[in-house]
Amino acid sequence: MKWIPQDIETYLNAKEYVDTAVVPLISVSIGGEIKQSAAAAEFITLLTGYLERQFTGRLILIPPFTYLNSKNGESTLSDLKDWEASLAKGEFKHIFYITSEIEWRAREKELHGTVIWLPSIPLEHLNDSQKIGVIDSQVKQLLVLFTQKWHENQ
Template sequence: MLWNAKEIGLYLKEKAYIDTVIVPMIPLSFSDRTRQEAEQAEFITLLTSLLEKQFKGRMLLVPPFTYLSGQGKGEAEKLQEWIKELEANEFEHVFCLTSDSEWKEYEQELGGKLIWMPSIPLEHMEEKYKRKIIDDQVNQLVKLIVQKWQSN
């Protein structure tokens, strides 16, 4: 389910069946990494929207956790607050999806909730190839999420 008025209304009615939330993680800076971060944002946004479609009715896609690059520990603490809030609202499974490799440093602290996917630059790719690559990535994520569901 998407974070919009129509689908949130449905979520509120069907809350008992929606046990998973996906948090896209989007870096922001105006440095020499800005272009790379914009590519990551495009990639993660596309991935999470397609992932939500795969699990419609069981998963809620919340607005992105947008953070300032290079802030490290402070941003990790903010993300942990998001996770605690989501878990307090009865989401059994919380997945935070990022392409920013700096987050790998906080994987342990985030208790297996972080999923890192290397970003693929899509800007100059033909649409048919872009779609195939994204579909392959979504299929990998589907398998990973189902595996995590089964292990709990």
């Protein structure tokens, strides 16, 4: 389910079946790394959108947690922990963070959710069908991981 009123209405009526929140982690860099930052954001946005369509009714796609790459430190982690606490209060048993920033792997132990790091695949020179193919192959790998985590925590 997406973060739109119609899907939230569906969520509110079927909360007991929606136990998973997916939070895209998007780093914004201004300056020399702006293009790479935009490419990573595009990749994560397309990937999480496609993932949401695969698991409609089981998960909700939360708006991206966006932060300045230059500020990726304790305050960013603290802010994300606040998001995590709110999601846990919202009765989400599973929280997945999806990112192209490798630094989050080292911080995963400080979070209750699961950090999924995927290297950003540049999509700018691909046509729409090629983009879908790349994203589809990534999502197929994620399906297995999500299923494993759901079975571990039953």
